[in-house]
Amino acid sequence: MEDDGRMCDGALPYGERQGASGAKTPGEGVPGDGTAGRSWAGHEGPVRQGSAPLSSAHAGPGRGVSGHGPTGCGGARDVCRGRSGDAPLMQGIGEGVRRAFPIVLGYVPVGFAFGVLALKSGIPAWGALAMSLFVFAGSGQLIAVGLIGGGAPLASVVLTTFVVNLRHLLMSAALAPRLRDWGLLRQALFSAEMTDETFAVHVSTLRGEADDPSRAAVFACNVTAHAAWVGGSALGVFCSTLVADVRPLGLDYALAAMFIALLLPQCRSRAHLFAALVAGACSVGFALSGAGRWNVMLATVCAATLVSLLPVGKTSTTREEMGTPGGEGGAHAD
Amino acid sequence: MLTDEQIILCIAGMATVTYLPRVLPMALLASRPLNPALARWLGFVPASVLAALLAPDLLLRDGALHVAADNLYLLAAVPTLLVMRFTGSSFRTVAAGMATVAAGRLVFGLP
Numbered sequence: 001m002e003d004d005g006r007m008c009d010g011a012l013p014y015g016e017r018q019g020a021s022g023a024k025t026p027g028e029g030v031p032g033d034g035t036a037g038r039s040w041a042g043h044e045g046p047v048r049q050g051s052a053p054l055s056s057a058h059a060g061p062g063r064g065v066s067g068h069g070p071t072g073c074g075g076a077r078d079v080c081r082g083r084s085g086d087a088p089l090m091q092g093i094g095e096g097v098r099r100a101f102p103i104v105l106g107y108v109p110v111g112f113a114f115g116v117l118a119l120k121s122g123i124p125a126w127g128a129l130a131m132s133l134f135v136f137a138g139s140g141q142l143i144a145v146g147l148i149g150g151g152a153p154l155a156s157v158v159l160t161t162f163v164v165n166l167r168h169l170l171m172s173a174a175l176a177p178r179l180r181d182w183g184l185l186r187q188a189l190f191s192a193e194m195t196d197e198t199f200a201v202h203v204s205t206l207r208g209e210a211d212d213p214s215r216a217a218v219f220a221c222n223v224t225a226h227a228a229w230v231g232g233s234a235l236g237v238f239c240s241t242l243v244a245d246v247r248p249l250g251l252d253y254a255l256a257a258m259f260i261a262l263l264l265p266q267c268r269s270r271a272h273l274f275a276a277l278v279a280g281a282c283s284v285g286f287a288l289s290g291a292g293r294w295n296v297m298l299a300t301v302c303a304a305t306l307v308s309l310l311p312v313g314k315t316s317t318t319r320e321e322m323g324t325p326g327g328e329g330g331a332h333a334d
Numbered sequence: 335m336l337t338d339e340q341i342i343l344c345i346a347g348m349a350t351v352t353y354l355p356r357v358l359p360m361a362l363l364a365s366r367p368l369n370p371a372l373a374r375w376l377g378f379v380p381a382s383v384l385a386a387l388l389a390p391d392l393l394l395r396d397g398a399l400h401v402a403a404d405n406l407y408l409l410a411a412v413p414t415l416l417v418m419r420f421t422g423s424s425f426r427t428v429a430a431g432m433a434t435v436a437a438g439r440l441v442f443g444l445p
Contacts, residue, residue, distance in 0.1 A: 168352070250432035253434075276382060
């Protein structure tokens with residue numbers, strides 16, 4: 001594979017660029033790299049440059065070695081295909097599964113908790129599993145189960161689910177420009193598995209690629225996350241009588257830790273950091289002032305509107321857009 | 335106790351109201367070029383929505399502001415942030431966060 005990769009890198013200028021940017025893995029550039037601003041710029045470097053089919057900068061394990069081989073090959077797969085057949089596709093799938101690792105770590109315990117609570121609130125095992133399979137919305141399902149257990153009318157359960165999950169409207173809109181060349185069917189399939197967590201992974205890895213290995217990686221990540229959610233629910237359903245406490249292992253912190261991991265790379269400019277701080281403060285403020293489950297959505301709209309009206313980030317956004325290779329201008333959301 | 339029909343109806347309703355907000359913006363926005371102002375606005379959505387999801391987890395307990403030395407979630411955010419900052423690996427970050435919370439409970443007896 002080493003030889004294949006090198007051959008591809010040499011064969012096309014595109015591959016060469018990938019090789020060059022991949023040589024310094026994103027993580028390596030960070031420690032001891034001076035100020036926050038500078039090292040974040042270094043961190044983002046390979047991703048920005050890479051309209052790479054599989055830019056795995058934030059994808060976690062294996063980003064060094066495997067981020068390199070598959071990328072070179074995926075980009076030049078016409079050259080590679082003669083020798084390695086479906087290898088780029090398989091590598092795409094493997095890459096997608098790796099991206100889903102941190103999600104799996106968070107979904108299994110939360111899914112477990114959902115399974116336990118669902119049975120305790122009188123939902124049969126098949127109902128709990130069907131809900132995880134067809135609804136696939138962590139917090140929405142947990143709240144719905146709480147309402148059902150409390151004897152709320154079904155219409156109010158559905159309405160609350162709608163309100164809780166309405167924030168996906170914004171995430172879907174934010175990802176739309178990057179999936180523009182995917183076709184309606186793929187977009188529809190992708191949307192079915194777009195949760196807070198898969199959104200956050202894709203928003204930091206996806207740059208508008210529309211080649212098969214990149215799509216395979218995206219769908220492999222989504223299907224792995226979905227399987228972890230259904231699997232965790234199944235564990236909870238079957239172990240509901242044991243009522244294991246997940247707290248001694250710190251499993252209840254998995255999702256918060258993952259939001260931290262996903263938020264940090266998003267704060268790539270002062271304007272984005274400011275947006276995050278405003279959104280966090282608003283979200284807490286709205287939650288305290290009785291906005292109930294609307295707080296996430298209201299806070300997001302307030303922060304994005306406020307910061308996008310400020311003149312501050314404007315120059316840097318323009319520069320970023322112009323610096324994006326493939327030059328789709330305003331098409332990229334960031 | 336709910337009947338099977340009620341459960342099926344409930345799941346179908348939940349699935350529908352969850353799927354529509356996920357698919358409609360994608361289907362409607364992806365096919366046309368975005369207005370630059372909207373594109374700029376959407377560019378701030380990922381950071382905002384993640385922070386809006388995270389902040390209440392760290393700062394609220396039982397619906398009230400809880401900024402104190404025994405707020406384990408808030409304390410654990412510090413090493414978690416540092417691991418992400420210096421390794422760039424979300425997997426290690428999640429592991430570090432969970433380990434910190436587990437250690438805080440086992441060693442220091444925090445809630």
